[in-house]
Amino acid sequence: MASPVDNEDDIFETLRKRVDPQVQEEKLRAANEREQAQYEKTQRRLAELIETNSTLPCTISSIRVLNAVHTRRNFLERIFNPLLSANQDRPYTLTEAIREVSIGADKLHKFDIFHEPISLFVDQPSRTDPSSTPTDIDVYLSVREKSRILLKTGTDVGNAEGSAYGNLRWRNVFGGAETLNLNASLGTRTRSAYQANFETPFLSDPNFRGEIGGLASSTQKTWSSHEEVLKGGWAKLRWISAGGGRHELGYNGIWRQITGLASNASPTVRGDAGDSVKSSITHTWTNDRRDNPLLPSRGYYTKTNLEVAGWGPLQGDVSFCKSEVEAQGAVPIPIPGIQGDSGVSFTSAFRAGLLYPLPLGLDQKPRPSRLNDRFQLGGPTDVRGFRLSGLGPRDGADAVGGDVYAAGSANLLVPLPRLGAEKPIRMQAFVNGGRLLALKNTEKDSSDDQPVAKSVSSTVAELGNGLPSLSAGLGVVYAHPIARFELNFSLPLVLRKGEEGRKGLQFGIGINLL
Numbered sequence: 001m002a003s004p005v006d007n008e009d010d011i012f013e014t015l016r017k018r019v020d021p022q023v024q025e026e027k028l029r030a031a032n033e034r035e036q037a038q039y040e041k042t043q044r045r046l047a048e049l050i051e052t053n054s055t056l057p058c059t060i061s062s063i064r065v066l067n068a069v070h071t072r073r074n075f076l077e078r079i080f081n082p083l084l085s086a087n088q089d090r091p092y093t094l095t096e097a098i099r100e101v102s103i104g105a106d107k108l109h110k111f112d113i114f115h116e117p118i119s120l121f122v123d124q125p126s127r128t129d130p131s132s133t134p135t136d137i138d139v140y141l142s143v144r145e146k147s148r149i150l151l152k153t154g155t156d157v158g159n160a161e162g163s164a165y166g167n168l169r170w171r172n173v174f175g176g177a178e179t180l181n182l183n184a185s186l187g188t189r190t191r192s193a194y195q196a197n198f199e200t201p202f203l204s205d206p207n208f209r210g211e212i213g214g215l216a217s218s219t220q221k222t223w224s225s226h227e228e229v230l231k232g233g234w235a236k237l238r239w240i241s242a243g244g245g246r247h248e249l250g251y252n253g254i255w256r257q258i259t260g261l262a263s264n265a266s267p268t269v270r271g272d273a274g275d276s277v278k279s280s281i282t283h284t285w286t287n288d289r290r291d292n293p294l295l296p297s298r299g300y301y302t303k304t305n306l307e308v309a310g311w312g313p314l315q316g317d318v319s320f321c322k323s324e325v326e327a328q329g330a331v332p333i334p335i336p337g338i339q340g341d342s343g344v345s346f347t348s349a350f351r352a353g354l355l356y357p358l359p360l361g362l363d364q365k366p367r368p369s370r371l372n373d374r375f376q377l378g379g380p381t382d383v384r385g386f387r388l389s390g391l392g393p394r395d396g397a398d399a400v401g402g403d404v405y406a407a408g409s410a411n412l413l414v415p416l417p418r419l420g421a422e423k424p425i426r427m428q429a430f431v432n433g434g435r436l437l438a439l440k441n442t443e444k445d446s447s448d449d450q451p452v453a454k455s456v457s458s459t460v461a462e463l464g465n466g467l468p469s470l471s472a473g474l475g476v477v478y479a480h481p482i483a484r485f486e487l488n489f490s491l492p493l494v495l496r497k498g499e500e501g502r503k504g505l506q507f508g509i510g511i512n513l514l
Contacts, residue, residue: 039119054095059085061125061136063101068143071113072175078204079104091135098122101139108143110206111177115144148172156187156509163187177201191227193217207240220260223389224371224398225269227260232278248284253277253316256372266395272371279316280309294511295413295424295479296330297345303327310367311358319360319367324353326512343421347411349514351382354460355403357439357452366452369439374401377436378500380508383407384432385471385490390500392436400438404459406468407434409514413477424479428486432514433470433494435463470494471501483509 063080065071083100085091092100098120105118119142125132150169156162165185173180178200185193197213214233221228232254239247258273265273283306290299303326310319328349335342353375357366376399377383378390389399409432415421439455475488486508492501 055093056135057091058094058097058135058137059091059133060097060101061085061132061138063104063139063141065108066140066142068114068145070145070148070172070175071177075176075204079107094137097137097139101141105141107204107206108141111201112179113146113172113177115146118143146171161187161189163190173198176204177206189220189222191218191220193219209238211236211238223376223387224400225262225265226258226273226371228372229257229259231255244287244289246284246286246288248282248286250282252280252282258371264397266398266400268395268400269371269398276318276370276372277316278309278318278373279314280307281314282307290328290330292424292479294484295426295477296328296347297332297341297343297413298330300330301326301328308358309373310360312361315361317360318370318373319358320369320373321356321358322353322373323356324351326351341421343413343415343426345413347413348409349411350406350408351434351514352406353404354456355439356456369403371400374403374438375405375436376401377405377407377434380486380488380506381510382514383409383434383469383471384430384486384488384506384508384514385473385492385502386469387500387502390502391434391469392499393438394498402436403439404456404463405434405436406463407514408432408468416476426477428475428477428488429473430475430488431470431472433468435468437462467494469496469499483511484513485509486513 060083063083065076065080068076080101081087083104101120105120108114108118109116121140121142123138123140125136125138148171150167150171152167152169153165155164163185164187165183167184168180168182170180172178178198181195181197181199183193183195187193193215194217195213195215197211199209199211202208202210212233212235216231218227218229232252234250234252236248236250241247254277256276256278258269258276261270261273284303286301286303288299288301290296290301293301303324305322305324307322308314308320309322310316311321326349328347330345330347332341333344333346335344355369355374357368359365360367375392376389377392378386378399379388383391389401392402392405393400409430411428411430413426413428415423416425416427419425437459439452439459470493471490472493473488473490475486475490478485486506488506488508489504490506491503495501
């Protein structure tokens, strides 16, 4: 028999030995496999029970959400109390009960405060409970809450700008899936930008939310020789319609300042320099049926945006109606000899916008548009092969924007050799183009808006007069989970006087590229 001293020496000798990382990894993998096997066994057993007893009547006596320690009880009750049999006209079948509770669990996923998966368990109440009946079941949902506070810092380079940013996100602030976001960034073009917003669901409905927020930013706009300072706030309502369309209705109150003019700033820029206040109501509708928003191979996308500023009681010192429409479609292209999805696809996109001057307040005379509000066109994220704001009206070297525009593109996407269709990287060949025009004679004296209506009509007709400004090129596209990255070689084909094309390499980063 070994002595106690020898045993102690063996223990210390074992502790001194370094643990082999491969052995530790194997143990961890084995533990994970056992846990996964137990979970799958539980799910199979639950599926067998449901299949065997699917048509049996049952009554849901209670639904309990486990481990939701930071989530308010009344917030969860709004979701699940309507499912209790005490609040139903007739008993469930077991299949119906599981389906209804699963719909409630899906709502919990949409709040983005719990990890996936949310486990569902069914049990019968104690037989000793005099209030229970033979058909009663208790439902348990086991959840795991996500981290409530996230802090992220980093740097971005792209679209002719470099920046450093910090983001603080606080989930489930008051236990009702509220979210507080604080953002700050410093950059070469956007000198500083600070933003805070608070979002909350209404009536425990993930598809009906409200948001309030504020911002302060300073952006150098070298294409029109000035710096723009913004300070203001907004309030928004978001909801999803029965057809799946996403709506956003908002109010914006923004103080704007055009300042820091370059010594060679044009008369148009100098004329709009100084302060202005925009008070506007906006509505955005989006319907996205693409399989992948950043790298679609099938489906379609439509979006409309309408903004009314300064009209009637809105006040401010700018007045207009600004509308935009956007559409994109993607179709897969089958390749003979390749089974399944070839990864080759064709996409086309179209955008158009109109800024219609309106009378300010009770004034009868429409106000001409300002530099702050006009459309800009050109750059790596819309019409490739042109410099930022390289299309449209100019005053000297300055891009002064336009009131009417249309742009479109056609893209052929092909997987890179040896990488295959599964990787989110493609080669692309593209042709894109567009036109940006300013309204004429909007300052003509008149007691009504007839001259403006005629100017809008003639300007829209002018969009189809001749070829648009065009470019074509080849490039590589990478769909990162956060944004789409493009490196393209572009060649301008059609340019108008004063427009600035860009022949050669062009790098772009964005979420919704043309």
